[in-house]
Amino acid sequence: MIVYLNGSFPPKDEATISPDDRGFLFGDGIYEVLHVYDGHVFRTESHWRRLRSGLEKIRLAGCEHLDWSSICNELVRQNKLDQGEATIYLQITRGPAPRKHAFPVNPTPTIYGFAAPYSSLTAKRLSGYRAVTIPDERWLRCDIKSISLLGNVLANQAAADAGVDESILIRDGRATEGSHSTFAAVFDGVIWTAPLGNLILPSITREVVAEICRAREWPVREEFIEEGKLIHADELMVWSTTTEVMPVVELNGKPIGNGQPGPVAGRLHEEYARVIEQEKGVLV
Ligand code: PDD
Numbered sequence: 001m002i003v004y005l006n007g008s009f010p011p012k013d014e015a016t017i018s019p020d021d022r023g024f025l026f027g028d029g030i031y032e033v034l035h036v037y038d039g040h041v042f043r044t045e046s047h048w049r050r051l052r053s054g055l056e057k058i059r060l061a062g063c064e065h066l067d068w069s070s071i072c073n074e075l076v077r078q079n080k081l082d083q084g085e086a087t088i089y090l091q092i093t094r095g096p097a098p099r100k101h102a103f104p105v106n107p108t109p110t111i112y113g114f115a116a117p118y119s120s121l122t123a124k125r126l127s128g129y130r131a132v133t134i135p136d137e138r139w140l141r142c143d144i145k146s147i148s149l150l151g152n153v154l155a156n157q158a159a160a161d162a163g164v165d166e167s168i169l170i171r172d173g174r175a176t177e178g179s180h181s182t183f184a185a186v187f188d189g190v191i192w193t194a195p196l197g198n199l200i201l202p203s204i205t206r207e208v209v210a211e212i213c214r215a216r217e218w219p220v221r222e223e224f225i226e227e228g229k230l231i232h233a234d235e236l237m238v239w240s241t242t243t244e245v246m247p248v249v250e251l252n253g254k255p256i257g258n259g260q261p262g263p264v265a266g267r268l269h270e271e272y273a274r275v276i277e278q279e280k281g282v283l284v
Contacts, residue, residue, distance in 0.1 A: 002078040004071050004090075004113035009078055012114065021110050023093030026101070027148030029110075030054040031091040034072060035241045036115065039082030040280045041072045042241075046204045050145065051090070057144050060094055062109045075115040085118040087242060091147060121243055125269065128249035128261040129165035129238065133227065134158045136169035136176050136199075143198050155179035166238055168251070171199060174224035181238035181246075182206045185225050186264045188234070195222040205239040205272075212271040218264075235262030245269040 001012040022028035032051050035042045048068050055063055072088050079086075090113040097104035138151030156179035159167040167179045176194055177183045182203040184193040191213065194200050213220045230236065236248035236256050245268045247261035256262075 018096035020096040029093030029147045034088040036086040128247040130250040136171035181240040185233040186235035190219045237265045
């Protein structure tokens with residue numbers, strides 16, 4: 001595998017990062033995950049907007065000159081990922097420095113990226129995810145796509161321990177998001193999803209779904225869902241760059257609706273797939 005590290009494209013086993021890197025010592029950095037369809041990197045501009053905004057939020061300068069799309073396209077090319085699906089992971093940290101909590105003077109960011117083949121979840125979408133609810137014990141800046149993911153890791157492990165696919169996080173009696181996905185529910189034909197703010201990640205998939213709903217005039221309500229209402233939803237689903245639109249058919253061992261993937265999730269995914277197809281022809 002060929003990776004990207006600080007301006008070069010070395011084989012992965014030749015890429016070395018200092019043990020003093022603040023990403024390693026403090027989790028001081030941010031990341032992006034992008035989806036590649038037949039060589040086309042999906043929705044790059046939205047990802048770069050969130051990446052730039054994340055760098056501003058963590059006050060990390062020094063990446064302004066970088067052409068993120070060229071890095072991604074080169075990763076796709078060098079790893080021969082121009083057919084089928086792949087994902088790209090990009091991480092930017094505050095770089096190596098003696099271990100002191102406050103920012104180093106003039107840090108040199110570490111920029112790392114890799115691309116890998118991805119198996120589409122088409123089969124899984126037919127059966128749907130099973131999920132459990134668990135307390136959202138993360139920090140109060142979940143709008144930052146931080147590499148400090150311990151809260152998300154523990155939440156996802158709780159799902160793995162329960163033998164299910166995803167955990168739905170509950171803060172103050174209301175659902176925020178999945179351990180690594182946006183969460184949504186359908187009540188009487190209306191799609192509910194948490195409002196943007198410091199408690200959830202501003203998801204790119206959510207952005208695409210919102211566009212689809214606007215164009216089709218499907219009603220969306222950006223409001224937190226009370227934990228007690230979840231089990232009475234007609235449908236539940238999670239959205240993310242990797243999973244796209246995925247129905248959730250069971251919560252805490254109980255079926256949602258009739259326990260089968262619902263029609264709203266099905267139609268949303270059809271439309272989402274159409275957007276991917278339309279945009280594939282567009283060069284980035
Ligand atoms: N996760 N919320 C959280 C906490 C996430 O980690 C993610 C994505 C999302 C969905 O965001 P987007 O639609 O931009 O992918 C919401 C990525 C895929 C990950 O960590 O692997």
